[in-house]
Amino acid sequence: MNLPPKTRMLLRHETVLLAVLVAEFLFFGVAGRNFGTPDNLANIVRHSVEIGLLALVMMPVVLAGGIDLSVGSTLGLCAVLFGKLWRDGGLHWEVAAVATLGIGATAGGVNALLITTLRLPPLIVTLGTYSLFRGLAEAITHGTDAFTRFPPTFLFLGTGRIAGIPAQAWIFVSVAVAMWLLVHRTTFGRSWRAIGFAPEGARYAGLPVGRRLAFAHVLAGTVAALAAITYTARFGTAKADAGTGYELAAITAVVLGGTSIFGGIGSVHGTLLGVAAIAVLGNGLSRVPATMSNAGELSGLLTGVLLVLALAGGAVPKWFVDRRSRKDPAPVLP
Amino acid sequence: MLKRHFREFSVLGVLLSVLALLGVFAPDFFAPQPLLSRLTAAAPKLVVACGIAMVMISRQIDISVGSLFAVCSVVCGLLAAAKMPVPLAIASAIAAGAIGGALNGVLVAGLRLPSIVVTLATMVTLREGLRLARQGVFIDLPDGLQWIGLPMIGGQYLVCGIALTVLAAMAAVMRHLAIGRAVYAVGSDAEAARLAGIRPRLITFVVFVLMGALTGLAAVMNVVQSPQVDPNTGRMLELEAIAAAVVGGVAVSGGRGNLGGVLVGFLLLACITPALTYIGVKPYWDKAIQGAVILLAVVADGLRNRKNGR
Amino acid sequence: SRSGPDTGAAPSGGAPAGKRLTIAFMPKSKGNGYFVSCKQGADQAAKDLGAELIFDGPVSPDPAKQNEIIENWITLGVDVIAVACENKDGISTALKRAKDKGIKIVTFDSDAEPATRDFFVNQATPEGIGNALMDEAARLCGGTGEFAIITASLTAQNMIEWQKFIEARRMAKHPGMKMVALRPCDDLKDKAQAEATTLLGAYPHLKLLMNICSPAVPGAAEAVKQAGKAGKVKVIGLGLPNENRRYLKDGTTDTVILWKTVDLGYLTVQAAAALAKGELKAGATSFKGGKLGEFRIVGDNILLGEPFKFTKENIDQFDF
Amino acid sequence: MSCLLQLTSVTKSFGAVRALKGVSFDLRAGEVHALLGENGAGKSTLIKVITGAHQPDEGAIEVRGNRVPSLTPGEAHRLGIACIYQQPALFPDLTVAENIGIRLEALGPFGRVRWGARRKTAEELLRRVGAEIDPDAEVRSLSMPEQQLVEIACALGAGARIVVMDEPTASLTREEQQRLFGVVQGLRADGVGIIYISHRLEEIFALADRVTVLRDGESVGTRGVRNAEGSDPDRSGPTLTENELIQLMVGREVASIDPPPSTRPGATMLSVRRLGCSSMGLRDITLEVGTGEIVGMAGLIGAGRTELARILFGLTPADSGEIELAGKPVTIGSPREAVALGIAYVPEDRRRHGVILEMPIADNMTMAVHERIFPGTWLRPMAERSLAERQISDLGVKASGPDAIGGSLSGGNQQKVSLARWLATGPRLLILDEPTQGVDVGAKSEIHKIIRRLADEGMAVLLISSDLPEVLGMADRIAVMRGGTITAFFPGGSDARTVMAAALGQAVGAGTGAKEGAPC
């Protein structure tokens, strides 16, 4: 009961989001064609795994007061290199996959190195690597080379089902659980939060600020590589444009999930709800007869509205209270 | 001076080296007329970058500028195509920008929502709304609008002149007027600003409105360069503007940066892609080199950070 | 509307009579003038047929998103899918899955793997387009000279194919022509204009700009015009008549190659409906496309006709 | 004598916390009115109401007889109210001159900034408060006391009729303190009304004409004080003695005498030889601290004491010299390594470095002992809570509980949280930088007892303090720093004047092993 106000606010935000999600399910369940079928639910999961994975690892980075614009490009670079290793390097796909995870970790490591040792702002660094990684993917393939005809055992990862559930969903759930534990049950999460609130204060408290930030970025790179693998397996093709724009989708899910872009505040379950709310919205709109021909535009548009509403949900009542108690005179220039 | 503006000078150093290299390997790069044309084409981006710099100095961000840019372009185009007098169409486009900015401003300053969320929302909403409304169909413009009826060279000088005027005016306001310093104060510490008698929320609102109006102006500067409006225009504009600002030394955490740096950052980023064409580098190296240059431009600053143990 | 609990398994074969046919129609991306005009024809055909048309696609060219939409259509329970494929290999998994569920597949504009679809409404083969562009370029330049290509993005599949055939044709037939640069314009007119300006400055001997994405044609033309090189540097490309009318008329742009996109949309939907109703079967050699009349079928390609060259002389006959 | 300011029955609550419960207060022209009370009594809240930073829930404010219905900071500025906040409210990214300028100039939005004039004003004001600060320096590069001097300069320059000072001397050394007193007396002579908050009672007796004591958000009375000048004829109520004052504040007796120095130090814990850091202006520092010993450090602002502490804690790298800990040479590259070596550092800037204001105090208190209380990195909420609860009761932190957010605590209580964090590490060497700044007399004596007890248990303590009586009373040995190096050592309990003289670089006769420090 004696919750600190920030936590209470957060709880409220996640509750709002959960309510939105339930409302979406109810609405589309009624108005949407074949929305609630197991096949469609599997589709929703399948289609949100990559962005979901990126959002899960974007979240700690943002929690620690940073941002990673390069995850989508890392995905692209890893997809291409995975294809290269498998097709031109002659590796087994399993081996290539493990190597790809290493490549992703290295990409994250480059961000980490620049951010922690040179103390450059994460926005600039990852803006640079956003271009750099995508550019390397294009340079390696000249933009045109595509890797296809992967073995069925590999494609199973992206298209098959295990126990009736899409194969990649198992990967996603494992990562989600691991991230939840990491953020909410270990000192890693605690340190990220502290760094997000006050990086100097965290350093004075003896926390290994650089290492924690580096870990978040390496984690982001590694999981982006994992997402590259599920993406390639689902799609059957690896090309330099894989994952274009996914960083923005991931950030959208993270902030919709209630993580503060200034760091310190946020939760993994909120992020998951954010991912789900966006995915269900997009899928549902393509099933309602009135909107199915404009689902692409409308889901973008409504995501925007949802973003504002979910955050304003708490802000509007507060504004009225403030208004009444503060009795500010009408605004004039200072 | 050098100490306080180390970033700006180090980026300037990189820019000058790039230009020197070009002078040696591709002197054609500096041929006056193509150079003027390229600068004219890039001028609207400079105006947006100036606005973004101001927004970032106030410790906010606006990623909806690309979408707003498209909306303003379409507004200007549609009104002009509907035979509205040119000055009125232009004024309407700028007003549309200001209104869009005011919407962001109300949500950020009024409801105290984080600007990244608000402008992310307006970014997708405006873009998708525009797509729904226009379906990507080009708008044909009447004759008087291109170069505002001037001969082309005149128009080019006008567009570049407007961009430089905006830059100079913004630089002067941000440096020498109380309201500009208030923006720095709010970005540095909003609570301290409040205690000093500044109204941070009002300043934030004004900043967003101004950002919107500048976006509208930039849209007009772009529209007048061709006889058609492409409603998909402005995609990724926000990223280019933010990149110019941050490379030029504007701090994401607010309160720091100046417009001279923005100009340097803008020029550096704006000259890379054409430079590659001039040197004849294959296009699939574009993005990698662009990224590398961004990182390179700030590395000197980073090494200095490291040395100072900050 | 028709909704049932068990729709993962969609109706197989033709839709039973009495039910409205659901045709799903996917462009490579929305908000693109080219596909907007295709949609005009598609809408008309759906109206003529009394069928339900779903028009959806990625908001920017994104092969993964195309996949997702097709998978959604499978569970939605559409009868037939018509798709313009952004990426041949990438879309095949989804199309295969749709086929397994008994959904008929027609491709248009750009084909998928032949095994994954029933028919391709062929407006022009990549080879045909490549040859036409290259031949036209060589003709305008008198067989020798430098030219540059402006494309949408380096990764766009169909443009990669066109470039391949352009290059093959150049080697085979026009060795005097020299391709000096290839620049992407992100499918934006303004960016194409800027790229063209740069190209004109960087390659003073440039004789021709070849634009293989539709916004690039007017963009490049405007750049050439502003550089005062109209007539000296030729402009050709794949584009829409309306976007290029003024440049064709004032002589900046020489030739725009395209097919009747409205007809392409119309024919595609007609073919899709016929396929779903079982009226169009493999092995057919001709097909009656509604009000447009008979079309020839070669193998599994329904031929729309030859690509069309829009020039100063004929441009006023078209409005799309 | 005119009444400048009159507050009637002001109340203010923060959620469930009732910070002010109907306080009345008045200020006359030409008086120094001290505001006293324990940490969290509501002093800062009261003055924030006066400056318009907080809107009171109820109650009336009158300025020079006129009722002010709603007071904003801008309005307060116009009414001639200036304030030195307890937590400096400066702009870290702007220069000192600009910080002062923004606070002083009432420019319209399109008013033109006169940089030259600004700089001159700043120079002039800084000179008047006796601060050697470059007006072009960025505030973020200033040390805590330097920031406080800038705040004072702002208040001085405002030409205000009402000046509020919330613990202006908390981290000032005696030298600056004396100069501030001069400033305050000058203002009083000009008929300015001054509200003065401090936990240092000797200042109250030196300066104040009247004193109002707050306890738990209520005023327990306003009394006259017989101050050093004793010149004010219009004094109301009976005068006070120090003990009576403490009684009023705390409601009980407090041992005002510092605990006696312990007998003798044990083995050497910390040994520093010829340590230097040129970028920070430190050179040639040689110092030893034994187990069980408290070494006090005195010196003026900018003498380099904090910088020495930062080096010992791995925050700034040294570029010459050696450090030995318990006889072993060590290099300390980061705070983390320092913690691992058993060094703890309670920083002077608690807002930026001491407490993470947005986090619960329990999290703050365990932040330096993650590895010990969360083995295997798994959080153990029960263990954390019980540790925090113990610390809260040990140090008498006034907070709603372990979950209270750091920023909701009063300044002094935040300081206790910062202290608690480092005591929890059970260090071998404890470096305290202004450990009792802003802490009330009662708690201060508690903290002194704790420090002494820890020393007796074998901890080596380096006590940096600008509170000279604290250094004199607590330390077994006193080191004086000047111009970036240690210039003299004195035995504990030395005479205040000799130590001051050494800090000022005047007489060095009494020093043992003293070296003359060149002024920097």
Ligand SMILES: Nc1ncnc2c1ncn2[C@@H]1O[C@H](COP(=O)(O)OP(=O)(O)OP(=O)(O)O)[C@@H](O)[C@H]1O
């Ligand atoms: N912003 C806030 N939110 C919640 N509680 C607050 C806030 N500011 C002050 N308080 C509470 O109000 C009470 C009075 O605080 P205040 O800062 O006025 O004390 P103070 O007398 O100045 O103490 P100190 O001597 O330690 O500075 C304290 O219990 C404090 O926790």
Ligand SMILES: Nc1ncnc2c1ncn2[C@@H]1O[C@H](COP(=O)(O)OP(=O)(O)OP(=O)(O)O)[C@@H](O)[C@H]1O
């Ligand atoms: N982070 C920093 N960056 C740049 N200069 C700094 C920094 N911290 C301190 N300084 C400067 O180093 C000098 C020494 O300051 P320091 O805080 O060590 O003095 P001090 O003796 O601790 O003062 P005090 O006793 O008042 O705390 C000062 O001039 C200060 O401005």
Ligand SMILES: [Mg+2]
């Ligand atoms: Mg206080």
Ligand SMILES: [Mg+2]
């Ligand atoms: Mg100090």
